[in-house]
Amino acid sequence: MKLSGGEILLRCLKEEGVEVVFGYPGGAVLPIYDALYDADIRHILTRHEQAAAHAADGYARATGRPGVCLATSGPGATNLVTGIATAFMDSSPLVAFTGQVPTAFIGRDSFQEADITGITLPITKHNFLVKDVRELARTVKEAFYIATTGRPGPVLVDIPRDVSGSRTEYTNPGPVDLPGFKPVLDPDPEKVLAAAKLIASAQRPVIYAGGGVISSGASEELRQLAELIMAPVTTTLMGIGGFPGDHPLSLGMLGMHGTRYANYAVCGCDLLIAVGARFDDRVTGKVETFAPEAKIIHIDVDPAEMGKNVRVNVPVVGDVRRVLQALLKVLKGASHPAWLEKVNTWKREYPLKFEENGLKPQFVIRELYNITQGKARITTEVGQNQMWAAQFYTFTRPRSFISSGGLGTMGFGFPAAIGVQVACPEEIVVDIAGDGSIQMNIQELATAVRYELPVNVAIMNNGFLGMVRQWQELFFDRRYAYTELSGPDFVKVAEAYGAEGIRVTKPQEVKPALEQAIASPKPVFIDFIIEREENVMPMVPPGESLEKMLG
């Protein structure tokens, strides 16, 4: 039986185990939407294509399975771009399908034509333009394979309208064979032994864990490693949840808004074991003085990360989980009582703190942690809200903290929360937002209401683009150029969409409001009117060494 390209696409999605597609229809994807009409794949209609990409990304980060989004040609496709770039920077397995004008019209500046494979060249792991419907099934299979194998990342498949509309026999493409794509997953045993040797001779080891721990499912191995060699563990923003935040060896986050004790430990260590991390500038501060006394072991699945930003003594290329398993087999237990005592002293002397006067965002997040017992799935927007969430909610399991780290995309958190809620319908999902960020995808209230997704949005409303204002305060002489916002009434906005809105102005209202929101079957916006000029502290000024922290 002959199938249309659209039907073939849906059959392929089914074979890949796809349960849900986040999308937005348009002319060039009509054959695909026509096939969706009969398919038993769920389609979530967002109100903006960018939100479809973020929702698919959120779904992927919560589940570890690829997220799928779909948009039409031209503006539909270009609206996905920020979402694709977000997934690219954070190595999230996103598969984006776009419609394209018919093949005969490509290159003629046709209506709603955009060169989306050209546009997304530097922000996808790979992309395809399918020119023949007989190539479609194989291409879709390769797209999923590439997105999920090795270091995950987004892949885009551009499908011209005549390709999705024409009919052919479906034939199973068979196994994927890409001669130019053979990621190394098993580590070189010699490198593992070299790493083990360095670990055995270390006096002051620190483990620095990133998102690779989560994407490779290595949290358990990481915990075993830390406990075996008694090394304190600091995580990056992307690594949050990869190591239990309430573990005695946990140092919390490092870097620009990391804890003092994490940054001091990195500055003082003689061995830094980087696990699934990439030495981002927000982590290292001034790179020349990063971990100045340390030898560095770098474990990552991407060989191009080795030596990209810092010198590395022992690079170990491989799937993080497999590398840790190999290491655990050859390592012996170790203890460093003096080092741990020093680290614990720092922890006691320099805890994360804030002044409890007025309505403080840190207090709101602590309360949220207490009420949800640390079990909620938290997404964030970008800026102060994100840093406070990272600092003051204690995350104990992987895939529970979902945030745009690399690209820093305002407007990510709310649509991502929608994707997370679709993936985890029984769980409490909260987007910790700011009054700036939430307005970048606020239209998704309609999506949450339409699909009865009880996402909670905790808006830390200070009437500012808070993080930019903070930098203006600290580095631009308090000249608050265009960072003051006069927002809408978020309670009314929520209500207008058919969601629930709660305003909170006093500390004692925080707990009841959160409880009410979590109990509500509706999406809820909680508008926390917080202290206007609260800063995220501590802070390493940009370009400074990690030990030179403010606050």
Add this chain to the structure above:
Amino acid sequence: MRHTLAVLVENNPGVLARVAGLFRRRGFNIESLTVGETEDVAVSRMTIVVEGDDRVLEQVTKQLRKLIEVLKVQDITKEEHVNRELVLIKVNAEPARRAEIIQIVEIFRAHIVDIGRKTLIVEVTGDESKVKALVNALEPFGIRELVRTGKVAMLRGTKDITTNSKEAE
């Protein structure tokens, strides 16, 4: 330091854009790039000359290898290899000075491939130093136009760079 990379890629449309885009995005400088089909029609080979220290070169090769359609990347700078480029030079050649030019061309084992009323086109194939020397020798006559293919390179002897050959690290 200047490096010569032999890069095997799938012979698909868009591969050149991916490679060129990678160099642009990461801020690597391409000095020359040539591309053409190989003994296997499904595979094209690029010869890329790139300037940079060891760290830059390490990143260039690793980032190139990440491209799905790149099959092999080998830095052949330090290996025994032959490299050639073809250059066409249009030079002023009043009849009175032609003999002189022809003599130079013969010394360099180059060819004259076009004779105009006032010009000659000289074709030369060779490595960089030969081309440079010929250009210097022709300069006094007035070079009107010069076009070069960019460098192509191949390892000497039985060492091959094919999709089946083992890569020297």
